[in-house]
Amino acid sequence: MPLLFVIVWLVLEILLTARIADAIGGGMVLLWFLATVALGVIIMRRSGWRAIQRIQTAMAQNELPTRTLLDTLLLFAAGTLLILPGPISDAIGLVLLLPWLRAPASRAADAGVRRARPDLREPVIIEGEFEEVVVRERVDRRDPPGD
Template sequence: MTTGVPTPPRPTRSRPGKLRRIIPLAFVAWFVLEIWLLTLVADAAGGFTVLLLLVAGAVLGGVVIKAAGRRAFKNLSAAVQQAQDGALPQSPRPGEGSGLVMLAGLFLIVPGMISDAVGLLLLLPPVRGLIGRRTERALERRMAAAGGGDGFLGDAFQQARMRRPDGKVVPGEVIRDREPAPEQDGPRPPLTP
């Protein structure tokens, strides 16, 4: 028996993309390769040497992350000071920020030979600069494709939107230049287009 009320269509599930299928397999392959390399080094140099390498990598990674965090905090406080003085804070050039250095420290902390090699490569300034420039260009392309506009963040701040209770999106901003009036005879009627 039907009641005359149409049933909403079922949401269709999108098929997972290639990247969603490849990433877990890549992590498993990386994990297996790391274990295999550790066993090869343990056979050649001994288990104690492998343990020392893993501990040294973790300690070096912690030192790198700590130094990068201090530098990031120093850059942040300098930018805040510049903003308080009325000057525009300068953004670091690609590869000069602390993000890739922290990522290098994280790779050094993760046990394994490949992750240590990647971490050490990321500590080299030319490699960080190259990766930083490529990442920034890729992010700019994605932002432009998503309608982000001209700059790095484009018009992201101008695309702020308010959602009404009926689900409609209204672009704009709210500017209050006086105190709200006290409530009169009940709530205000809803806005209608």
């Protein structure tokens, strides 16, 4: 079934691209593809760095970065869809860029994780004993070279 979906999607992308090329010209379609590829790459690079910073901040405050992770995942999906050539993938990628559509999905995923794992609300503390091990340099008992 997934293979059939991919095949149908690719055929629709090709047919729509051909119709658009007939309407506006092949050169404009090529420019459109190059622009969406550049936009997709920029989105993926910027969202990756922002995500790292937000995840580090959340972890420093002993919070789960669920919303940040899902938001980043959706932005990466949007960037990937924009990189793929075709009007359908570009339209879906542009829709995923809208923050008011990503926010409810992030909140729902965060609530689901908190319901499924209530033990993760508080930081996990593992009690135990430890013993410090001091590693000494190994003394080579062979004769020094040249003697």
